[in-house]
Amino acid sequence: MVLFGxxxxxxxxxxxxxxxxxxxxxxxxxxxxxxxFLELTALALPRVIVLVLPxxxxxxxxxxxxxxxxxxxMVVVQSAGFSPYRMARPVIVFGFIxxxxxxxxxHVLIPAATKxxxxxxxxxxxxxxxxxxVDGTFLNPTKGITLYIRNISxxxxxxxxxxxxxxxxxxxxxxxxxxxxxxxxxxxxKLLMLEGIAQSLRAEGQRLFTTSFQDLxxxxxxxxxxxxxxxxxxSELSTWELLHPTPALLAETKVNxxxxxxxxxxxxSQPLLALVSALIGFSCLLLGGFSRFGLWPQIGFAFVxxxxxxxxxxxxxxxxxxxxxxxxxxxxxxxxGVGMSGTLLWFAANPQVLAQLRRWAR
Numbered sequence: 001m002v003l004f005g006x007x008x009x010x011x012x013x014x015x016x017x018x019x020x021x022x023x024x025x026x027x028x029x030x031x032x033x034x035x036x037f038l039e040l041t042a043l044a045l046p047r048v049i050v051l052v053l054p055x056x057x058x059x060x061x062x063x064x065x066x067x068x069x070x071x072x073x074m075v076v077v078q079s080a081g082f083s084p085y086r087m088a089r090p091v092i093v094f095g096f097i098x099x100x101x102x103x104x105x106x107h108v109l110i111p112a113a114t115k116x117x118x119x120x121x122x123x124x125x126x127x128x129x130x131x132x133x134v135d136g137t138f139l140n141p142t143k144g145i146t147l148y149i150r151n152i153s154x155x156x157x158x159x160x161x162x163x164x165x166x167x168x169x170x171x172x173x174x175x176x177x178x179x180x181x182x183x184x185x186x187x188x189x190k191l192l193m194l195e196g197i198a199q200s201l202r203a204e205g206q207r208l209f210t211t212s213f214q215d216l217x218x219x220x221x222x223x224x225x226x227x228x229x230x231x232x233x234x235s236e237l238s239t240w241e242l243l244h245p246t247p248a249l250l251a252e253t254k255v256n257x258x259x260x261x262x263x264x265x266x267x268x269s270q271p272l273l274a275l276v277s278a279l280i281g282f283s284c285l286l287l288g289g290f291s292r293f294g295l296w297p298q299i300g301f302a303f304v305x306x307x308x309x310x311x312x313x314x315x316x317x318x319x320x321x322x323x324x325x326x327x328x329x330x331x332x333x334x335x336x337g338v339g340m341s342g343t344l345l346w347f348a349a350n351p352q353v354l355a356q357l358r359r360w361a362r
Contacts, residue, residue: 004060004098011052012045019044036120043117046109050102050270057098058277058306061091065285066295074286084286084348088341091282095275102271107239114235122230143167149180157181161193163218170203175218188221234260239267262320265330273309276337280305283344309337 020041068074077087135158139147144167150160158180166172177196182189193216200209231252234242241249242264245257253260284302285295313333320329347353 001060001094001097003063004056004094007059007063008049008052008056011056012049015048015052016041016045019048040117040120043113043120046105046113050105050110053098053102053105054270054273054277055306057095057274058281058302061094061278061281062285062299062302065282066299069285069295084283084345087286088279088282088345091278092275095278098274098278099271102274106267106270111236111238114233118230118233118236161196163191163193171200173198173200175199175216177216182220188219191218191220192216193218234263237263239264242267256324258321258324258326261324261327262317262330265320265327266317269330269334272331272334273313273337276309276334276341277306279341280309280337280344283341283348286348287344305337305340309333309340312336 020037065074135149135151137148141147144165146162146164146166148162149158152158159178161175161177161180163175164172165175175193175196175198177193179195180191180193183192184190194214196213196216198211198213198216200211201207202209231254234253234255237249237253237260242260245260250257250260281302284298284305287298310333316329316332320326
């Protein structure tokens with residue numbers, strides 16, 4: 001468990017940093033604060049953790065068994081009469097503990113975190129100040145619009161503003177003004193620009209039209225419009241709702257019944273991969289005897305088997321998405337992994353068979 005915790009921490013940090021870099025660019029470019037960035041990355045952690053736990057269980061098991069073997073402790077235990085099945089008992093207990101952790105993450109924490117991310121994203125999309133009133137930064141609040149404000153005075157005036165509008169095909173209009181104010185009226189928020197120039201470049205003929213103005217009103221309602229409500233995604237639904245999809249849920253999430261059932265059974269089957277990963281690592285290393293050079297061939301073989309299980313997992317996911325009655329495919333990776341581990345433990349319990357196979361291979 002100590003090794004599992006260490007490797008989990010390292011892998012989670014690697015995944016988290018990789019995800020945080022892209023999220024940081026997205027959050028900061030939209031004018032949000034560092035606190036919002038930390039909140040959203042923290043909410044993304046449960047999904048990251050559940051991805052790395054099976055591999056952490058595998059690495060922790062392999063590291064511990066390899067160390068026991070290099071220090072001859074595995075040889076002593078085997079000489080005392082313990083069968084491979086008896087020696088696998090603590091590994092199975094460890095695998096179930098990790099599986100319980102993954103189940104809590106999959107069924108409780110990830111749906112709750114995903115729901116909170118959706119709520120916070122909706123709140124941020126409604127925040128006019130955070131999206132538009134950011135000085136010294138080029139902002140792209142929507143496709144085709146670029147906004148730059150040199151600085152914002154304490155009274156709320158926007159000084160030296162540039163607004164480029166390329167939403168109309170073949171025409172790009174750039175507004176520059178010494179000052180601007182953000183005002184509200186019955187039809188929505190407006191940007192009142194004072195003492196400026198509007199330059200319209202038409203693609204046809206490459207002609208530039210320039211108009212000076214003392215005051216000009218630009219409707220920014222389209223730039224900050226956000227939905228008043230949001231539909232839940234499939235990741236936010238509880239496992240019970242996924243297992244019993246209703247027409248209302250299918251319409252809300254805009255997915256079919258096969259995808260809902262596949263997501264539900266993935267939540268139920270994925271924790272079993274932690275048990276499978278630990279068992280594969282243990283059973284592969286149990287095939288090797290004592291060696292001062294370690295068990296690197298067996299470790300490499302265990303990695304290959306883990307890749308095979310992951311390939312089966314990807315194929316099973318595709319199969320479960322084809323039709324609702326293929327939900328059982330989600331459990332194939334766990335069954336394949338348990339079958340591999342059981343076979344390897346049987347070979348470890350019958351070394352004469354394994355020795356005969358090695359002679360045939362030579």
